[in-house]
Amino acid sequence: MLRRLRRRTAHGGRSRRRGDLFVRARAGRHSRGCEGARLARRRRVRRRRRSRSPRAGGPRPLRRSRARARGRRHPSRGHPAPRASARAGRGLTIATFGARDVPLAPHTSLRIGGPADFFLRVATEKDLLGAIQVARENELPVFVLGGGTNLLVADRGIRGVVLQNAFRESSVDGEIVTASSGTELAHVAAVAARSGIEGLEWMATVPGTVGGAVHGNAGAFGSETADVLVNAELVDMNGDRWTAKVEELGYAYRTSTLQGTPIVCVRARFRGRGGDRANAVKRIKEMANERIKKQPLAQPNTGSIFRNPPGDFAGRLIEAAGLKGRAIGGAMVSPKHANFIVNANGATASDVHALMTLVQREVAKRFNVKLVPEVELVGEW
Structure with a gap:
């Protein structure tokens, strides 16, 4: 797991891979031992070279030819050994921390949402906690994305790190x-x-x-x-x-x-x-069938849009206000259940938000009831 990230210096250019971040090498016993072994080898090589150096005025020793047949590869791996990067000599490695600028629409039930600065899927407790630590050490905000329901992600996306939580047990x-x-x-x-x-x-x-x-x-x-x-x-x-x-x-x-x-x-x-x-098991099947009958599950939606007001139902009030089927852009109040807004035709987050505002205004005008959103608005609005 990544331990520490170092920000790019002010004069440094952007990494070639947009998901790459500088990560400080782990200062564990293994790394310190490897570094000591490398230094010891270097000292032995220098001593051998000094012992083989020619005497003053003497003939120069013959150099061993290092020429290889054209087209031959490194015998051990079939490829030339990679040259160590200058950053590795400074105790840094390069590690990929998620992906950059990933659209969040495919990861939400409403199929709406702009890009995340960093998008990372975590599948274990160790990965979840480690990713939070890396984000904290880089002063990046974190948003944990579960099933992508009950959310309206802004068209401009979410700044910082979005962790898709696939930690299931x-x-x-x-x-x-x-x-x-x-x-x-x-x-x-x-x-x-x-x-x-x-x-x-x-x-x-x-x-x-x-x-x-x-x-x-x-x-x-x-x-x-x-x-x-x-x-x-x-x-x-x-x-x-x-x-x-x-x-x-x-x-x-x-x-x-x-x-x-x-x-x-x-x-x-x-x-x-x-x-x-x-x-x-029987009760689960009964509940599932009732949900299928009443809710627009065939269209992208984010669940109930508004909380039920005390003593009433948001869906009843919206339907009584004549708003079933009302649309703004690609967003529409579901004709099947009025407390659902569906993505009927390429809706944007702005479309859904504008339709929510219209519904709130009309219900307040007709019934003097303020509908409170149940869906959570996240991202850069």
Whole structure:
């Protein structure tokens, strides 16, 4: 894992590979031993050369010919040995830290989003924590991208590092299901059902990951994350880690105190209840079928756009305002479910945002209700 990054000097040019960053060589025992061995070899070579030097006035020794047949390669690898770079002599190596200027649209459920300065996919806990450390040491902001749902990424993209969290693992201990932050909620529900654990079936209908659910208190069918979460392992940009109990996370409807902070969820533990495997699987199928009937899953969307106001439903208010099918650019209020905005025809983030503003204005005018976005706007607006 990368240890330290050194910024380009003010007079230095841009790296040929846009994803390359200077990384300080690790100062471990192995590297120090290798360096000592190299110095020892150099001293021995210099002594041999001095011992072979001709006496004053004597004949010059014959030089060994180093000529090779034309077209021959290095005997050991079939290629000439690479010449060491000048940077390597200064204790630096070059390492690739993700990719540069990667469009985020393919990584979001709405298929909208500008480029990330750095885009890096992490699949293990070590990679996740190491990437956070590298970003911190370079003073780069970090945004962790899970399933790409419940997000509206700006057309201008996200500055800093976007970590696509593919860290997926899960385990069961009694009625507790432990899952890493990149694990899909649907997988958590399936693991619980196979183990005869009930109470987590609703997770199968939420298109997101554990990390997103912990941050946003995701929920469906009358249940939410705060109802089943035991605790969550968290890490901040300084690398400090701790475990927070559910009551410490300030949960409310579709929000928590983690939102708007650089704190990252590493894994979480959920409590179900002992039950019957067949009943859990049956309940998952029933919920999934109901979701298919009511939601526009055939078109790119980001889930519910607005939170339900107290005592009412955002979808009912939007439909009553006559906004089903209303469109701005390529964004449209779904004719199937009014609390969904779909990417009907090459929509931009600006199209979706403008349509959200129109819906809020019309609902407020008709019903004197202020709709609060459930979708999170991220990036450079």
